[in-house]
Amino acid sequence: xxxxxxxxxxxxxxxxxxxxxxxxxxxxxxxxxxxxxxxxxxxxxxxxxxxxxxxxxxxxxxxxxxxxxxxxxxxxxxxxxxxxxxxxxxxxxxxxxxxxxxxxxxxxxxxxxxxxxxxxxxxxxxxxxxxxxxxxxxxxxxxxxxxxxxxxxxxxxxxxxxxxxxxxxxxxxxxxxx
Numbered sequence: 001x002x003x004x005x006x007x008x009x010x011x012x013x014x015x016x017x018x019x020x021x022x023x024x025x026x027x028x029x030x031x032x033x034x035x036x037x038x039x040x041x042x043x044x045x046x047x048x049x050x051x052x053x054x055x056x057x058x059x060x061x062x063x064x065x066x067x068x069x070x071x072x073x074x075x076x077x078x079x080x081x082x083x084x085x086x087x088x089x090x091x092x093x094x095x096x097x098x099x100x101x102x103x104x105x106x107x108x109x110x111x112x113x114x115x116x117x118x119x120x121x122x123x124x125x126x127x128x129x130x131x132x133x134x135x136x137x138x139x140x141x142x143x144x145x146x147x148x149x150x151x152x153x154x155x156x157x158x159x160x161x162x163x164x165x166x167x168x169x170x171x172x173x174x175x176x177x178x
Contacts, residue, residue, distance in 0.1 A: 105155025
């Protein structure tokens with residue numbers, strides 16, 4: 001069966017949409033981080049949600065949960081290169097999928113990774129500013145980039161568990177259940 005002309009054009013139309021979404025998320029992330037950094041004297045230590053979320057500034061020279069901590073400029077650049085490469089792979093996947101939730105999730109992960117790369121390249125570390133805690137028990141400090149990455153992972157999990165209607169995966173699941 002020959003694909004319709006629209007089927008051939010759709011991947012090309014997805015590229016600008018995915019790229020624009022990732023760029024918009026990255027821009028929003030950078031703008032919020034910049035505003036919070038400029039307001040650090042006013043906001044640092046400020047409460048957002050009592051007993052749960054505060055502004056606490058930290059410079060993370062590693063990756064998630066401070067893993068792979070780097071104390072050299074070379075290590076910081078190496079992490080930035082790795083994160084950039086990973087972001088490009090996620091964007092490539094986002095453009096190639098026909099699943100809107102998966103594409104949005106992958107774009108969010110890419111934007112979050114690139115947000116952390118930009119912070120690392122400008123400051124030599126990732127600027128984290130939200131402190132999550134349960135009462136007096138601290139959990140972790142994070143930023144908007146980390147939120148984008150986590151939401152992207154949740155989106156991938158949702159798409160995996162409940163596939164988008166009309167996809168081959170959803171049709172197979174429907175056949176198996178009924």
